[in-house]
Amino acid sequence: MRFVIQRVLESEVKVDGESLGKIGKGFMVLIGVSNDDTKEVADKMVKKMLGLRIFEDEQGKTNLSLDAVGGELLLISQFTLYANCKRGNRPSFIEAGAPDMASEMYEYIIEKCKEQVEVVERGRFGADMKVSLINDGPFTIVLDSETL
Template identity: 75%
Template sequence: MRFVVQRVTHASVTVDGNVIGKIGQGFMVLIGVSDEDTKETADKMVKKLLGLRIFEDENGKTNLDIHTVGGSLLLISQFTLYADCKHGNRPSFIKAGKPDMANEMYEYIIAECREQVETVETGEFGADMKVELLNDGPFTILLDSDQLA
């Protein structure tokens, strides 16, 4: 499982010209799922995401987590995080999770986050989405379940 986490001052996602998710300060998270991922994997990733201390404290140090700053989440499914570009110029996506399973994992992650964060907005699984954000910092982190303890 892979999360691309961007600290944002605001972010939104649009489908068919309609804004379906919008947040202020918080994290815009692109979520990629592989066929090997489980709910246990998702639990570890959500714990790491919500524990990230990348908001500035009163001294300008990145020391605060999303709970402390009252931040929001915008969670967007992104199968292209499993693009394999080793051979040729056209990416292969065979490592991405099958749609039914990936959607189930995406919905599970949303539910887990909603239990812990007041405002959780989402994209639409499988839709052609337009994402706008103002990356604060810029601050972008890649979380990969293969690299978590």
């Protein structure tokens, strides 16, 4: 499982011009699921993400978590995080989770986040989404379950 976490001042996702989710200060997270991922892996990833202390405290040090700043979440599914570009110039996506399983994992992650975060917005699994954001910093972190 892979999360690309971007600390944002605001972010929004649209499908066909319709806004599906919009947040203020918080994390916009791109979520990639592989065929090997489980709910236990998702639990570990969500715990790590929500525990990240990457917001500035009064002294300007990155020392505060999402919860400490009342941050919001925008969760976007993105199978292309499992693109394999080793051979040729056309990426292969065979490492990405099968759509039914990946969709189930994405929904599970959303529900787990809702248990701990007041505002959790989302994209639409499998849709052609347009994501906009103002990256704060910029501050971007990649979490990969294989390295946690």
